[in-house]
Amino acid sequence: MTLQELQRLHLFEPLNNDQLARIRSTSRERHCRAGEALFSQGDPAPHFFLVKTGAMKLYLLSRDGDEKVVEVIQSGQLFAEAVMFMDERRYPVNASALSDTHLVIFDTECFLQLLRESPDLALKLLGGLSRRMHGLLSQIDELTLHNATYRLVSYLLAQAHSQAGQVRLSIPKQVIASRLSMKPETLSRILARLRERGLLEVQGETLVLLDESGLRRVLE
Template sequence: MEKTFNLQNILHNTFLFSNLDSTSIEQIAAESLRVDIVRGELLFSDGMEALAFFVLINGMIKIYKISDEGSEQILHIHQSGDIIAEGAIFDKQKYPANGIALQNCTLVKIPKDAFVSLIMKNPEVALKIMGSYSRRLRMFVSMIEDFTLKDLEQRLVKYIIRNSKKKGAINYCELNVSKKELASLLGTIPETLSRALTGLKNKGYLTESEGVFAICDLEKFQTLL
């Protein structure tokens, strides 16, 4: 079920809208809708007409493609605060991949027509959005460099550091996806990922308990990059 709700602060804290003034934020919020989906539910499917994009308030959304042979390739896993499928709004008529909830999720749905109308009336909004969007482009360039220039261990170390949190003197990373999904995200298979994790633990870089990885020495761990 969808309903309108006040979300100016949520929009302002997302990368795409962070540079917009309060009036523009209010205009977008007035046209936006709340969407709640449960774990395993599709947000959109590959080839579906792209009529909206989304802000993920809480939960996790997996973006993936299915090959002709039936194998799954994970393109990205979105977490709270992320913008989802904005690219399909700007340069495509259809969603280029599938989006499915890995957890129960709450999102903001921003209709394409309302957003495009705002841009047409206020070109300055488009310029500000282009500035914010360039940050996302740099992030994807970095991801491509990781796949071409870094080995699996380095990609795994970078993932753990990027998703780590600090509690007291301990830096830890809670694995919120399955190892199969993490393997696909890192461009490998589960068996190879397991060997890489075991190697890091055997060398004293990590400890693991119930899907939570504790980094034994962050400075030493960072030298692996």
């Protein structure tokens, strides 16, 4: 990755070129096949990761073996970076590839050493993390205070924002359902109702949002 590409990532935005070069010098790349595990809950966590292409699934397993998807990490997103600030550096979830995935692996200790050397950098980083935390709190609010239809419509509008009113279902529906805290059959029923109301259309693996204004009214 170039230094400019690294600096576009939220975690590295405050770094200067020398600091970015140090980060890059300790990074490496890895390809994961679809279904391949990257790490398991409780494993030591010496690294954090960037998805260059593909998608990773972060999930928990219940005692009965049921899977709860915590998050789906897609191209351009970092994950497991928060673990470096924990007292005990172990991954709190499992991670596996949803599709063939190309990762960049970053060294946690290298980044922490930069923070030790520059208190000013640490303060800038705290500001960025605070902004991200507010965004995550909004997601929690959606999951806890709004019904399943609201959550799905909100998800579809967010996904379609940069895709000209279309949502390609590159992630299995059961993964999307788990991410939105609903059962797959609930997701299918909501999609059917939205289709009957003329708000969207299903074209194979693509959802076409026919009436984004109508969908937004669902959120009101």
